[in-house]
Amino acid sequence: MRIARIAVDGRALHVRADGDGWVPIDDPYAALAAGTPVVDAGERVDGRDATLLAPAVPTVLVGIAQNRGADPEPPLPVQAWLKSPRGVVPHGAAVRVRRDAGRVVAEAEVAVVIGRDTGDPTETLVTAANAQEFVLGVTAVNDLSYPDRAVLDVRNFESKGGDGSTPLGPWIDTEAPIDDLVLRLEVDGEVVRDTSAQAMPVPVRESIAYVAGWLRLGPGDVIMAGAPRSNHEVAAGSTVSVVVGGLRLETPLR
Known part of the structure; x- marks a missing residue:
């Protein structure tokens, strides 16, 4: 559905x-x-x-760091970081690129929409084996980033924050597999990255279990699972399309 x-x-x-x-x-x-x-x-x-509208209204928005299948990789499991839910915008919404933050990069990622309470993290209720049971479905997300800011901002506050930093949508696919999805990034109709969720060193279900082991999640919360060689520099005036399985999320940049 x-x-x-x-x-x-x-x-x-x-x-x-x-x-x-x-x-x-x-x-x-x-x-x-x-x-x-x-x-x-x-x-x-x-x-x-x-x-x-955006298909989910997360109270908690989590990104998975360095899950991209490129060297060097950090020790597993990968770490997570928090992003402001206020940066979420729907499919088709124009995003104004900052002119004071250096390069801007689009990142095509699988967004997992949590469907029900994951419970007390200390009780280890969510595992890689049962993670799908806590998921309503998946959608597409464009993790817009300013990598030049990351040199001074290792916590991603500036490099991945701000208005419009998280285009999400267009809807939630409740039947899509969470670990085996085509991932593609297009800029003005040209394919610039073509990969899959399987290219991530840490599978999506393991990332869900990792996050739920430290942080209680609830309905509508979102985990961005990582960018497996699916990022590319973009610029104002372009339209960025993120393809996740059968989902296509489009974001005009201005």
Whole structure:
């Protein structure tokens, strides 16, 4: 199922895709927690009457550091870092590139959307074997970064923060495998990176277990699993497309 969030008449709705339109649904996170199917909850909305929002509203947004399949690699497991959820923008939203931060790099990554409470980290409830049970689905994310700032900013506050730094979407694919996904980065329609989630030294499910072992996660929280040779320098005036499996996230840069 493709689950999105849309705005209609000033209301934000969870919906499932239905051709070129959307069907409102009950809370998909509550359904996952209860182990019940997602239920329709309203009349179909024509796509022309809706505004697509970011598919999740994370309270916690986690990035996985250095999970890119390039030398040198840090000791495993890789470390995680926190990114401001306020930087999340939806598919199609234009992002203004900072002119005072040096180069800007786009990074195509798998975004895992947590579907239910992962519980007390000290109890080790989430493992690599059962990680999929805590996931609503996957979406695409563009981790826009300013690598020149990383020299002075080892915690990624400047290099990966700011308005529009995390384009996310366009929807959540609840059936996509979390570990075996095509990853592609395009700039103005040209493929500049073509890889897969399998190229990451740490599988996505192991990253989920690692994060949940230190931090309690809840419905709608997002883990960005890393960029396996899927980053490329970009510039204002370009349109960046991140392809994750059957998802395509587009972000115009201005």
